[in-house]
Amino acid sequence: MNMLTARKVSKSYGHLYNLKEVIHQLNLAIDKGEFLGIMGPSGSGKTTLLQLLAGIDRPSEGIINVKGQPLHELSSKQLANFRRHEMAFIFQNYNLLNDLTVKENIMLPFALTKNRHQHLERAHQLAEELGILPLFNKYPHQISGGEQQRVAIARALNTNPSLLFADEPTGALDSKSASKLLETLLGLNKAHCQTILMVTHDAISASYCSRILFLKDGSLYTELYRGERTQQVFYQDIVATQAILGADS
């Protein structure tokens, strides 16, 4: 079953005489429980694609369906609501709110919900699972980058989203924290069948994914399936594809 589909999606910026097409006629389908990576050189449209798929931005052309719901049919308010309930995000800079404690940050998605206290138990569970329960009353500036990113994951998963979007989640982490985070994401994908869509430029991070899309100049260049390959072999294939992509550029 397709969790997300994109048909002939294009995105352009600028006006008539200065039009720049960032995404060009892109087709895509993501299944439930898939861990998809999006890679490509700078300016290839990775982040723009992620923003279009997440409904943060609207495509200039084409249709995007999430769980069978065409996003273009939703008003801005409905789209925001849909995003809040069905999708979740983790960012390179964690984007935690500095004035809130870890606990308050994790409970943030329920800020517009009436019975917020009902969700406290899940927040505790997630924090325990991610090993951040002892940090519950600390502020973001009092914990490490890796811990902050785990708080961001807990915040993202607290609404039990259908889709988890991650934009360069390991970009600001050291290698040890990065691999720990990716293990966590993989664990969530395997154990809870969580659909994850991750933008990354790092081959090691991408090797955790089950499929990788390579973008070039806003179009799909190629895609790689991990299949039965080991992570090591998959990593080498990714590096090789990157090299070909680089040479073509």
Added chain:
Amino acid sequence: MMNKYISFFKLKIFTDKNHLSLSLILSLSISCALYYNFISLNSNPDILPHIGNFMSFNIVIFLLQTMLLFSSLTLNNLFLIYQQKTIGLLQLAGVRTWQIFVFLVLKNFGIWMLAILLGIFTGFLFNRLLVLILLWLLRADETATFFISLTDMVVTTKAFFIIFLMTFMQTFIFLKRVKLVELLQERSAQTIFTQPKWWQLVLGIFGLIMVMSSYFLSSLLLEGKFTIISSVLYLVILGTYLFYRYTVSFCLHLYRFYKKGCLSLNDIIAWIPLSRQIRKQALTLAFITILTAITLTGFSLSAIAYVSIQQNNQETSAFDFVTYNHQGQAFEQALATHDIPIEAFDFDFLITSFNKSELVTTFPLELNQDGLFFKTSQMQLILPELSLSNEEIALVYLNQYSKSLIPSSLNTIVNIQEPNFSLELRLGAIKSYPLPSELSNSFIFVVNDFIFQQLASQSSIQEKSDWHHFRGYQLQDLEQMDLATNLYLETTNNGLFHTNNLEATPVTILVKPKSMIAESSFLSAGGFLFIGLLLSLNSINLTNTMVFFRQIMASNQELLEIKSLIQMGFPKAAIKKAIYLKKAIYLGLPLLLGIAHSFFAIRIGAIFFENSDFLPYYLTLTGYCLVYITFAYRVLPHNHLVLDDLK
């Protein structure tokens, strides 16, 4: 080198997307226009004949300069913090500190010179309008001409240039002390939230107690405890600072504790960041609050005084004219010659000194030790219901102020002690009647005619009673007031009465007709109201610019957080609502606290103006709030633009 300066100047002036430079120019030019207009009053030929020497120009100029200096230093400091990243990047690019200093000084010089030129030009344009307003307030039946004073323009430029030099020094110290690593820090100390400590809780409670006790003490002033005024002032200032620094954050911390981690969007965007911002910006907010309170108090008291003049004049004296010690014959003859009907009332009185501790708890300095004694038969002409036995005494208060000094209740025992005479009387009545203002510095008592005669026979009392009689006149036809006033001045040597005391030393008393007292009251109250108006406008202008700077800087720091909330699916409308709530609280809190402070200050002040009618206060308050909100409104579009741009 010069090109470098020019390009940096252009870069910082014209690429400032939040228009803080323009806002600073606007704010300084408004202040400059008001300053120029104020000092030019002192040389304006249309105004000079009216204001004479009553206006304390130097004091108000000093107040204006102090207000400007503190505000300019605060604004310059905020402006430096706003630009610190640019300064850091320039240092990183190899530009030396002294070169950056020159850049900044050149830019500030440009801003200040532009503001001064614009301010003086605007001041000149609005000068006639302001002079017309002042003349209207002074009730002067004249018009104003366009007036240019080059000397005042130079004086204004000098004053502002001196303040600019102060900011120049401040910039120098800032650059000397700040480190490159601090300049480039993404997160300043202002944005870090820290948990309140237990001692901060104590200080928070202490701050609240200080503010509350100052309010309480200010109500005690009604009993005449003037010596604690300065203590109240210090309590309010310190209490206000502690309130912002600790009380607010403590209260919000309690609220947060109660929420147990489940915060609403309003909590996340408005209340929690506010508790940090208010705490970190306590000094600025306390300054704004005190400035608001002082200007609002000054302005409102002037308005109350102005509106009260007519009423006060009625309270000051029930008589249009007064003559002392039977010296009004010439005046009465002149009135008869001009066929002006008048009603006259005669009063004999005695001056005694006695212990008044039974009557008043605190004795105000401005009230002399004497008591004036009148006889019942004469007082019954104006207070027909007054009747006293041989053992009774009545107390007459002249106005609300003197009433506030008399906490006595009926039946209090009053002892009159003279060297060869002593008398114990019971307070039988407390009455109100406006006797002539010359007598208002003494307690006024009425005794029955028999006791009055006994007192009059005492040589010690005779010695003190140089003045022993007055005759009050009430004009029958008020249209003849001008003529009667001229006759009074002509026949009484401009209201100057003479007598000799027992040692044959001449003593004099100056008695003004009631209409002239009103005229001079309008002059001083109108002048003060005008000063209050200028100071209020200046205060709103400067305080709002400070708040504007603070809010723009805070908005920029919070931009990323707002952006991630939008990406997470929080509707922009709900976010906007929460941001407006935050701005409203940040802008409204100093205003509300300033109003509360001023309310208590005005309660005391209004007593001096003998007016319990707070309508002028509410009117000035409404006007002040409307202008404040108009100025404050400029903070909101910034958030609109930022939010609309965000995805």
